[in-house]
Amino acid sequence: MGSREEGNRWQMKLKEELIKAQQSATRLMEVLHSGSGVESLVDQVLSAVSKALVILDADGKAAAPLGDEHGTEISGLQKKKTLLPRRIGYRRRAHPYTCRTILAETNEDGYGWRKYGQKDIHGAAHPRSYYRCIHKHDRGCQATRQVQKTEDDDSVFAITYMGEHTCADAATLPVQGPPCVISFESNAAGQGVPSLKQECDEEVVSSHSPADDSSSVFPDFSAFMVSVAATAADQYDVTSVFRSSTSSLDMEFDPETFKFDDVFSQGDEYIG
DNA sequence: CTGATTTGACCACG
């Protein structure tokens, strides 16, 4: 595409910032065991990730054309919907109580889910599916989840769980967890922690355009980094920014073994 | 026949 070298340049800048974040995260992991100085490290991680996102936003726009105009499915079906009566009492949740996003190779997790919607997400290659617990009505279970394929790997699902199962005894518990690639948990109450990619961007980079395509390099990693820091802060109750609750550091991620160079060498193939 | 899924409309939010 011609702009290969420019791409390398902003990748280098991005890489620098992310390596900072990596180093800070590594130290954070150490500090978490001693229990002091977490706040400043979290700040460093957030700062580095924020800069990385700014770089992505400013320079990384060449990626992800996402040209799915898909105008091919104009089925000859006649309009079957007439105007519905005005829906009253429709309430949308203000903020999710808890959000937890995982990357999994399957959207099966052992729970019983009922699909209630699907949307094409602006700027995303794949539609997002919406599920709620099958026990919503008989047990009032408020758990919902959103499932979307990640953009760089069709075989990996990004599954966001919202709310908690209040039907835990209903024989729907999974035998064992899904094959998570990455998992993190956060508390998104109030002004709290972003859990979805886009919310994360808005949180970290203020006045960020909603139509971002920065996710082509790291679909979920930036959100993940922020959430790692936030979750750590949350768990140890060291900042007033994030509300505290009982959340677990649930991730299979080791900052000491994660190498950005590997990611970039792969991403280099992607960003043509 | 019954329950699950699909799909377009409705509506909240930024």
Place this chain on the structure above:
DNA sequence: CGTGGTCAAATCAG
């Protein structure tokens, strides 16, 4: 006003 989350009628599948 655009986008995303939810609703619910129509449709599909067992």
